[in-house]
Amino acid sequence: MPVMIDVGTNNKELRENPLYLGLQQPRLEGEEYLSVIDEFMEAVYTRWPNVIVQFEDFQSKWAFKLLERYRHTCRMFNDDIQGTAGVAVAGLLGAVRAQGLPMSDFAKQKIVVVGAGSAGIGVLNSARQAIARILGGTDASYREATKNFWLIDKMGLVTKERVHIDADAEPFARDPEALHGLKEGASVAEVVEAVKPDVLLGLSGVGGIFNQEVLEMMRQSTSARPAIFAMSNPTKNAECTAEQAFKHVGPHIVFASGSPFTDVELGGGKIGHANQGNNMYLFPGIGLGSLVSGAQIISDGMLQAAAECLAAYMKDEEVEEGIIFPSISSIRDITKHVAAAVMTEAIKEGLAEGYRDKDPKEMAEMSQEDILKHVELNMWHPKYSALVSSPR
Helix, strand or coil: CCCCCCCCCCCHHHHCCCCCCCCCCCCCCHHHHHHHHHHHHHHHHHHCCCCCEEECCCCHHHHHHHHHHHCCCCCEEEHHHHHHHHHHHHHHHHHHHHCCCCHHHHHHCCEEEECCCHHHHHHHHHHHHHHHHHHCCCHHHHHHHHCCEEEEECCEECECCCCCCCCCCHHHCECHHHCCCCCCCCCHHHHHHHHCCCEEEECCCCCCCCCHHHHHHHHHCCCCCCEEEECCCCHHHCCCCHHHHHHHCCCCCEEEECCCCCCEEEECCEEECEEECCHHHCHHHHHHHHHHHCCCCCCHHHHHHHHHHHHHHCCHHHHHCCCCCCCHHHHHHHHHHHHHHHHHHHHHCCCCCCECCECHHHHHCCCHHHHHHHHHHHHCCCCCHHHHCCCC
């Protein structure tokens, strides 16, 4: 059930337009804003105690705050932060596979991220968590994992020398002694030239920011098969097109985007695959897996399991060709497997509280085959089937 919460607008022209259908008042801020969201969350969980709430399109300044406010007590997630992050991490793991390496080698990747909004920071947090899990999941592994990332926002490279750093970006600010000769505020091209990253990932919303100069710098990547992820959408906001990436970097790259692009003819019968990282691959399975496990919260581990499942879904021969995301036509099968992975992790973490005829003890004794059957049985239940219907 879609719900839109209208908290006003700061667009004076709209407020003064008699045809504007929204609230004709300035946006609520601070405690007034929070009280409205609190009221909604209390009401929806009072009416439907087992509902799963998916947050979408909230302002960056509120997205993380609201996620942290509710995620530890409510069965909810933010698709812009966690869904986008999960799909991006799955793509990053797939790009490692495309290099002929095990997914555990993700811990060795150098990743430049352009964009420090809720989506960009969400990807960074999830990617850091994935690397930390590979390294052992300790506090030390989290600190070590942070060194893999170079974050660039609208003011350039984010370092600890910056006077005012957004709290969400601060963990990824580079130390002065680890800048590879770069300075605070260095441009995308300067960072790419100095770092020679394995992955260049864009979630900036700035169309064309991966220009010819930047893309040609990626030819110097230390990776045998560098990845270019232009994840912003709609199409006009994409950091580059598939054609530009293959033209300026080379036919050996792995390309993914948030918007759809056509595959690129490379000559000699070869094709440069334009993978689209669509959140649809994950959020139905995250919701279904949470529901059928009876988990009352959606943990980082459950989200990570979803991403790893998607990354492993593709066959080796497909990944070798540069195909890292499946066809949307497979959405029901993907949803089933992602849900099973989410449920498995919920059981592992002791979060599964049972669903329908399965209590927590029975779930703990279920085999992977049993879990898949449980998911499939409930996936086709009329109360749920509409949530995982094919895209229109």
